[in-house]
Amino acid sequence: MTDEVRLEIKDFVAYVTIDRPAVLNAVDGPTTDRLNQIWATIEASSEVRCVVLTGAGDRAFCVGADMSQKAIDKTGLEYWSQLDPNGFGGLSLRTTLDVPIIARVNGYAVGGGMEMVLGCDIVIAADTAKFGLTEPRVGRLPLDGGMVLLQRKIPHNAAMGLLLTGKRVPASELYRLGLVNEVVPAIELDDAVQRWVDDVLACSPSSVRAIKQLATRTAQLSAREARDARLPAVMAALDSEDSKEGVLAFQNKRAPVWTGR
Structure with a gap:
């Protein structure tokens, strides 16, 4: 079929x-x-x-x-x-x-x-x-x-x-x-x-997931409530290897290598 x-x-x-x-x-x-x-x-x-x-x-x-x-x-x-x-x-x-x-x-x-x-x-x-x-x-x-x-x-x-x-x-x-x-x-x-x-794809996949998850799941909340929501993807992005890699790449003037972790 x-x-x-x-x-x-x-x-x-x-x-x-x-x-x-x-x-x-x-x-x-x-x-x-x-x-x-x-x-x-x-x-x-x-x-x-x-x-x-x-x-x-x-x-x-x-x-x-x-x-x-x-x-x-x-x-x-x-x-x-x-x-x-x-x-x-x-x-x-x-x-x-x-x-x-x-x-x-x-x-x-x-x-x-x-x-x-x-x-x-x-x-x-x-x-x-x-x-x-x-x-x-x-x-x-x-x-x-x-x-x-x-x-x-x-x-x-x-x-x-x-x-x-x-x-x-x-x-x-x-x-x-x-x-x-x-x-x-x-x-x-x-x-x-x-x-x-x-x-x-130029963006950190951890960041992108967190942004979409927050935007999708907090539409009914006030802006402050949404900002403070401790959603899984947001917490993962804040403590990710990608968040460190992005800063290092910027400091070293090179393209970041994202792992999604």
């Missing part, structure tokens, strides 16, 4: 590709199961320092739930009662993945696809990409993170304008609103993603 989600780990980077181009990388039940397996594998790995998530082909990142599947015959209440606690694709609401996730948006990112984008930390998009939480246009709701995340990431009225119309917008619009970090011509997308990967 063809693996419809590919995982490749190379040079400290996990490349996750939803490989269902015939349905514009829509996600069905088995695809969700596979994605959850992949996120768990990455969480357990001490090697992975960055993740790049994308869709196969050049038409779509992910268009959300596979509407061709029988599962779509469930009522809204049945679907709601069976939601993945980690959100769409096991990612949009996931709080346990402490390495940076870069969304490589190569085409349509709508419905659950946009919810997966909302679960990423850095978003690089081709200038041909389109985004939208289109569920209201088919009588559904963006239950897997869209309704609760979008207004936390962009201005309220801009978020409601997208949520209440279900319209699709170009990458340039979400760049203006701050949800997309960089928009490039499609032919330059891989180069742009690589620049961001290189910048992440």
